[in-house]
Amino acid sequence: MKKALAMAVFAVAALPVMAQQVKYSIQGECPADAQMVYVADRVSGTPIDSVATSNGKFAIEGNYQKDALLFVKSNVSKWLVVFFNDGAPVNIDLKTNTLKGSAQNESLNYYDRQNDSLTMKMSGLQNQLLAIYNDQSLSQEQKEEKLKAKVSELQPEANKLVASTNELMDKMLKENPNTLVPAAFISDLYSLYGLEKMKQLFASNPPFASHPAVAEVKNYIAQEEARMKIIGKKFTDLEESDTEGNVHKLSEYVGKGQWVLIDFWASWCGPCRAEMPNVVENYEKYHARGFNIVGLSFDQDKDAWLKAIDDLKMPWVHLSDLKGWKTVAASVYGINAIPASLLVDPDGIIVARDLRGDALGAKLQEIFGE
Numbered sequence: 001m002k003k004a005l006a007m008a009v010f011a012v013a014a015l016p017v018m019a020q021q022v023k024y025s026i027q028g029e030c031p032a033d034a035q036m037v038y039v040a041d042r043v044s045g046t047p048i049d050s051v052a053t054s055n056g057k058f059a060i061e062g063n064y065q066k067d068a069l070l071f072v073k074s075n076v077s078k079w080l081v082v083f084f085n086d087g088a089p090v091n092i093d094l095k096t097n098t099l100k101g102s103a104q105n106e107s108l109n110y111y112d113r114q115n116d117s118l119t120m121k122m123s124g125l126q127n128q129l130l131a132i133y134n135d136q137s138l139s140q141e142q143k144e145e146k147l148k149a150k151v152s153e154l155q156p157e158a159n160k161l162v163a164s165t166n167e168l169m170d171k172m173l174k175e176n177p178n179t180l181v182p183a184a185f186i187s188d189l190y191s192l193y194g195l196e197k198m199k200q201l202f203a204s205n206p207p208f209a210s211h212p213a214v215a216e217v218k219n220y221i222a223q224e225e226a227r228m229k230i231i232g233k234k235f236t237d238l239e240e241s242d243t244e245g246n247v248h249k250l251s252e253y254v255g256k257g258q259w260v261l262i263d264f265w266a267s268w269c270g271p272c273r274a275e276m277p278n279v280v281e282n283y284e285k286y287h288a289r290g291f292n293i294v295g296l297s298f299d300q301d302k303d304a305w306l307k308a309i310d311d312l313k314m315p316w317v318h319l320s321d322l323k324g325w326k327t328v329a330a331s332v333y334g335i336n337a338i339p340a341s342l343l344v345d346p347d348g349i350i351v352a353r354d355l356r357g358d359a360l361g362a363k364l365q366e367i368f369g370e
Helices: 105-133 140-175 182-205 212-228 269-291 304-313 329-335 358-368
Strands: 023-027 038-043 047-054 057-065 069-074 081-084 088-091 098-100 240-243 248-250 259-265 291-297 318-319 342-344 350-353
Touching: 023 069, 038 057, 038 098, 047 057, 047 240, 081 088, 081 098, 081 105, 098 105, 098 350, 105 140, 140 269, 182 212, 182 358, 240 329, 259 269, 259 329, 269 291, 269 358
Parallel strands: 023 088, 259 291, 291 318
Antiparallel strands: 023 057, 038 047, 038 069, 069 081, 088 098, 240 248, 259 342, 342 350
16 A cells, blocks of 8 residues: 555544454564664554664564454555455565465455556656646646647546546455455545445455445545435525625525525635536536535635635635634534535425536436526
């Protein structure tokens, strides 16, 4: 696993403790310039042990929680080698990031390296877009034009990489129905499969479903299910100020006979900005036919907020209390990630949430026709 991913660990304060301790025995080789090798808990990030290298080799032994997901790295490593503490000795080559050990850990290592290879390729595509986005020599209009062209150019390759990742994860699950291996890929699985498929995956209570690495995703799924219960209910009113500082109620714009998209966003949110041309396009297409938007910003800097509205050419109503994540909009609607949105019917009933990309246009076409 990539070192960059090592810090994106799940919070584990509320997780049950795996009380049973088993011995770990790790030996292997490392790059010639490595001086230290470290062992840590992959889920909590807790350091466990370390050892000085000798002539490009190392060996570590100790006791730790049974089946804990651990990682090994050297002081010069860009990558992590992960394994489950299942009691079987492991031999790790930190020069090639390969592992020999139990069948479970060898399977984990194989799929981890394959998955990282695909992730690196996808990151390469994303970096091409970031280079354009960060190019200070381009105007906002030039950036948008270049980004649109680059996205069209890269989309086929991105689609292939997503398909390959899906195939890899499907194969991993098929080959590891009764092991802990899928627990190591739980965040990847959720990103690829989404809420409903993950619920189906957990329904059969596979062995990996009770591993601590899975707990945060299961908690997130429970939160998402709770959030989805808002559909079919009337919107909740709130008050925020417009761009000139005048206080308005959300009810001034919602439930007044129009279809309204309540859009939660911020000027500093890259995915929000990337999605905005699609929102603008749909606004321009359907506004005259009864579609409106109210933007609720998670900004704190008023100048940045106003500049983004102007740069992104967002001609609808904008409200914000300029409190960032402490905005009233976050607490009232339980928003913990942006971009997010609610589609509200003319009577003020929430009919859909988080419509992005083609899904927004498809829903509006269903409502208004071509």
